[in-house]
Amino acid sequence: MKETDYKVTLSLIVNGETRNVRVLPQRLLSDVLREDLGLTGTHVGCEHGVCGACTVLVDGAPARSCLTFAVQMEGHEITTVESVARDGELSPLQQALHEEHGLQCGFCTPGIVMTFEAYLKENPTPSTTEIRDVLSGNLCRCTGYQNIVAAILKAAATLREKGVE
Amino acid sequence: MKPAPFSYHRPGSLSEALGLLSDLGADAKPLAGGQSLGPMLNMRLARPAHIVDLNDLLELDYVRRTGDGLEIGGMTRHHRLASAPEVRRTLPLLAEAASTIGHYAIRQRGTLGGSIVHADPAAQLPLVAVVLEAEAVIRSRAGERVAVVADFLQSIMTVDLADGELVTALRFPVPPTGTGWGFELFSRRRGDFAIASAAALIELAPSGAIAALRIAIGGAGAVPVRLDEIEHSAVGEFPDGMWCATVARCIAEAANPEEDPQIPVPFRRELLQTLAERALTAAHSRAAVA
Numbered sequence: 001m002k003e004t005d006y007k008v009t010l011s012l013i014v015n016g017e018t019r020n021v022r023v024l025p026q027r028l029l030s031d032v033l034r035e036d037l038g039l040t041g042t043h044v045g046c047e048h049g050v051c052g053a054c055t056v057l058v059d060g061a062p063a064r065s066c067l068t069f070a071v072q073m074e075g076h077e078i079t080t081v082e083s084v085a086r087d088g089e090l091s092p093l094q095q096a097l098h099e100e101h102g103l104q105c106g107f108c109t110p111g112i113v114m115t116f117e118a119y120l121k122e123n124p125t126p127s128t129t130e131i132r133d134v135l136s137g138n139l140c141r142c143t144g145y146q147n148i149v150a151a152i153l154k155a156a157a158t159l160r161e162k163g164v165e
Numbered sequence: 166m167k168p169a170p171f172s173y174h175r176p177g178s179l180s181e182a183l184g185l186l187s188d189l190g191a192d193a194k195p196l197a198g199g200q201s202l203g204p205m206l207n208m209r210l211a212r213p214a215h216i217v218d219l220n221d222l223l224e225l226d227y228v229r230r231t232g233d234g235l236e237i238g239g240m241t242r243h244h245r246l247a248s249a250p251e252v253r254r255t256l257p258l259l260a261e262a263a264s265t266i267g268h269y270a271i272r273q274r275g276t277l278g279g280s281i282v283h284a285d286p287a288a289q290l291p292l293v294a295v296v297l298e299a300e301a302v303i304r305s306r307a308g309e310r311v312a313v314v315a316d317f318l319q320s321i322m323t324v325d326l327a328d329g330e331l332v333t334a335l336r337f338p339v340p341p342t343g344t345g346w347g348f349e350l351f352s353r354r355r356g357d358f359a360i361a362s363a364a365a366l367i368e369l370a371p372s373g374a375i376a377a378l379r380i381a382i383g384g385a386g387a388v389p390v391r392l393d394e395i396e397h398s399a400v401g402e403f404p405d406g407m408w409c410a411t412v413a414r415c416i417a418e419a420a421n422p423e424e425d426p427q428i429p430v431p432f433r434r435e436l437l438q439t440l441a442e443r444a445l446t447a448a449h450s451r452a453a454v455a
């Protein structure tokens with residue numbers, strides 16, 4: 001049999017839209033997002049769960065897309081960094097990362113944005129220690145983290161002022 | 166790297182999952198949170214022909230009070246263990262240990278059953294399951310059996326589980342009211358697997374002397390090590406700072422860690438001593454006289 005014979009057709013909900021793909025069962029969600037759906041905002045670093053660059057939301061909770069198979073995702077809602085800015089306007093977290101210089105090359109940024117979009121909903125008043133604990137799951141080779149922590153504190157304050165949706 | 170090909174099965178109930186696993190036998194691997202199996206598949210250290218996804222088995226994601234214990238479903242995620250009020254109240258040691266596993270995103274996916282079956286010698290949940298004297302509930306198409314976790318864990322990443330069997334729950338006896346607890350671990354970077362860890366429980370008699378001590382250490386062997394002799398000789402002692410320090414020294418001396426070029430034995434012993442002392446001190450400070 002040819003490889004294509006093993007392919008399965010999936011109907012995925014990505015950023016609120018239904019997207020159909022035909023993929024092998026072992027295809028990683030990260031590869032489907034980037035290569036089949038062209039959503040290259042989700043980055044891939046290590047493919048074993050350590051670097052955090054590939055983090056997306058599954059039903060609102062952060063998950064490594066490199067440790068998730070696309071075939072598992074039917075019936076779940078996937079959210080990627082592409083959906084975070086609304087109508088060209090950055091989210092408070094993205095805006096704070098920009099203002100605080102929380103990124104240099106930006107490779108780690110999508111994973112950090114997705115992790116903290118979820119975390120700040122769970123904990124709107126995080127301490128620096130709590131932020132650093134959560135941030136331990138995202139490797140950044142450029143910034144030294146200081147400005148990322150500052151940005152997250154700022155975003156949390158902005159979100160509190162605005163009232164979280 | 167990318168996983169080798171497999172066929173994917175998504176059972177909708179426990180009985181369907183058990184049927185599939187029994188039919189597929191050794192060619193099949195259950196997939197829980199995928200936070201250990203995922204990397205192993207990506208690195209091709211595991212190449213099962215069939216993956217049986219347990220993520221639709223919501224019936225295995227629960228925390229339930231059962232008389233004098235807490236039963237927790239095999240598919241309960243680390244994040245829930247760390248944050249569920251019932252766990253934090255009745256088994257704070259378990260909640261605290263779960264909150265230190267990997268990272269926030271890892272804890273959203275990783276499960277209790279997966280961690281116990283994966284049996285990494287440095288893992289938090291096997292250590293606290295041993296010190297809390299938990300039992301694993303194991304189901305197969307043939308029926309149910311129960312195994313003490315300390316016996317279930319056989320060696321590095323080796324457990325007493327046959328093909329076709331699933332860990333459906335862990336049963337934790339809830340320690341008596343007033344029991345103090347301590348959990349300590351050391352890793353070079355927050356979220357890395359621990360180099361060494363220690364978990365302790367202390368019950369005090371009305372006099373303030375120790376009525377019962379339980380202590381186990383991780384990173385000192387293939388499986389978590391429970392220190393029976395030290396536990397027995399502690400009864401009747403008054404656990405002041407001096408006592409905690411002395412016992413911690415005995416624990417470090419009794420420990421028999423493996424040589425590792427990155428982590429020399431004396432370094433690991435020192436870590437074990439410090440962590441044991443802190444865990445004992447914390448357990449004593451949290452213990453209330455009965």
Ligand SMILES: Cc1cc2nc3c(=O)[nH]c(=O)nc-3n(C[C@H](O)[C@H](O)[C@H](O)COP(=O)(O)OP(=O)(O)OC[C@H]3O[C@@H](n4cnc5c(N)ncnc54)[C@H](O)[C@@H]3O)c2cc1C
Nearest residue numbers: 049197198199200201202267275276278279280288331332
């Ligand atoms: C970056 C990173 C850091 C981590 N850090 C830590 C850490 O510090 N401490 C720690 O303890 N862990 C750590 N982990 C591992 C994590 O805790 C895993 O969640 C856990 O080891 C396995 O649980 P899982 O649900 O992901 O299982 P899976 O990866 O899905 O499965 C693991 C194994 O168990 C089997 N299995 C799963 N569930 C069952 C069941 N119910 N019955 C029978 N067999 C089953 C699978 O077939 C497989 O062999 C880390 C992981 C990553 C990626």
Ligand code: FES
Nearest residue numbers: 045046047052066
């Ligand atoms: S690519 Fe997924 S965590 Fe690094």
Ligand code: FES
Nearest residue numbers: 104106140141142
């Ligand atoms: S900004 Fe370059 S890795 Fe974080």
